[in-house]
Amino acid sequence: MPDNGAGYQVPAGVRFFRWTIRPVFRGIFHLLSSVRIFGLENVPATGGYLIAVNHISIFEPPFLIAFWPVSPEAVGAVDIWHKRGQATLARLYGGIQVHRGEYDRQLVDKMVEVLESGRPLLIAPEGGRSHVPGLRPGLPGVAYVVDKVRVPVIPVGIVGTTEDFFSRALHGRRNMLEMHIGAPVWQPPIEGRGEGRRAALQHNVDLIMYHIAALLPQEYRGVYAGDEQLPRETTQPSLP
Numbered sequence: 719m720p721d722n723g724a725g726y727q728v729p730a731g732v733r734f735f736r737w738t739i740r741p742v743f744r745g746i747f748h749l750l751s752s753v754r755i756f757g758l759e760n761v762p763a764t765g766g767y768l769i770a771v772n773h774i775s776i777f778e779p780p781f782l783i784a785f786w787p788v789s790p791e792a793v794g795a796v797d798i799w800h801k802r803g804q805a806t807l808a809r810l811y812g813g814i815q816v817h818r819g820e821y822d823r824q825l826v827d828k829m830v831e832v833l834e835s836g837r838p839l840l841i842a843p844e845g846g847r848s849h850v851p852g853l854r855p856g857l858p859g860v861a862y863v864v865d866k867v868r869v870p871v872i873p874v875g876i877v878g879t880t881e882d883f884f885s886r887a888l889h890g891r892r893n894m895l896e897m898h899i900g901a902p903v904w905q906p907p908i909e910g911r912g913e914g915r916r917a918a919l920q921h922n923v924d925l926i927m928y929h930i931a932a933l934l935p936q937e938y939r940g941v942y943a944g945d946e947q948l949p950r951e952t953t954q955p956s957l958p
Contacts, residue, residue, distance in 0.1 A: 725835035726791075726828070732812035736789040739811070743784035747895060750887035751878065753785070757899030760872060761787050766833035767902065768864055768871045770926050772853055772934065773842035776804065777879035782840060783811075785897060790838040793829065795846060826863060833867040843923055843930075849881060852940030853931055861905060861922035870902035871926050875933030898933035 747753055769790055771778055779792060796815045799805045814832075816825055832839045843856035864871060878895040886893060905922040908915060924942075931942035 726831040726837060727835075728791075728812060728837075732810070733789075735810045736812075739807075740784050740789065743780050747781060747784060750884070751893045751895045754894065754896045755785055755899070756897065757901075758787065760899045760901050762870065762872070762902065764836065766836045766867065766869045767838050768833065768860070768869060769838055769840040769874055770843050770860060770871050770930060771840065771874040772876055772930055772938065773844050773847050774849065774851055774876075775847055775879050775881040775883065777883050778842070778876050779840065780807075781876060781879060781895060782874060782897065786838075788838065790840040791832045793839065793841040826859075826866070829863050830866050833863075833869050838872075843926055848940070851880065851938045853927060853934075853938065853942045855941055856920075856923035856927040858916070858919035858923050860926065861908070861919045864905055865908045865919075865922070868907075870904055871929075872902055873900040873926060873929035873933060874898065875900070875930050875938070877934060877938060900929050900933050903929050 769782070769786070771782055773779075779794065783790065783792065791814060792811065793814045793816050794808055796817050798808050798813070799815060814825070814828060816822065829839055829841075841860055843860040844854045845857040845859075848854050860871075875898040876896065877898070878893045880893075883893055883895075903926060905925055906918075908918045908922065910918060927942050931939040936943060
């Protein structure tokens with residue numbers, strides 16, 4: 719997706735790195751596993767949107783980035799930038815750093831700028847790796863950003879990227895990696911203040927998480943398993 723000329727701009731060096739690294743990662747994942755992608759028709763052709771994905775291990779972000787139709791901007795925990803190898807890839811890709819558990823106005827402004835510029839933004843609402851299959855509670859920061867921009871959320875469920883994925887592949891056991899892309903979710907506007915506002919934010923991130931859970935097998939759903947019905951705020955709201 720090209721930049722629309724307003725707001726957030728991707729540096730030329732970052733664009734070149736993305737252009738070269740994505741096919742490399744596609745080749746690696748095809749070599750180590752069987753890959754299946756479902757729901758590509760749900761990816762918007764234009765405009766900004768937020769990609770919300772489950773996060774078990776270090777493998778979901780590169781897997782999604784490699785096979786997504788365009789190169790999304792990506793948010794990652796700041797500790798990635800302190801790990802050799804991961805830090806280099808994150809820096810060259812132009813990743814956006816986030817400090818877990820902290821409110822960062824500059825970070826929020828940057829994510830809003832990305833979405834307003836018509837680019838997709840990748841984030842894991844759980845706020846970090848779960849290390850085992852099973853969703854953890856979503857954090858309300860994602861809902862806060864989406865409420866400020868009013869863009870759709872594309873839920874994505876990834877299966878097979880367990881922490882032993884690489885070691886299994888090296889021992890000749892090729893995993894099946896699946897990416898399930900759901901229909902766009904439009905969260906309801908946040909209203910009120912104080913505790914009411916916090917509850918509304920959590921409701922909206924839970925809405926996103928339930929849609930991710932619906933794309934995953936039962937053992938991956940974690941705290942979002944069970945017979946709960948999905949909330950109905952799933953389609954684009956009517957324009958005034």
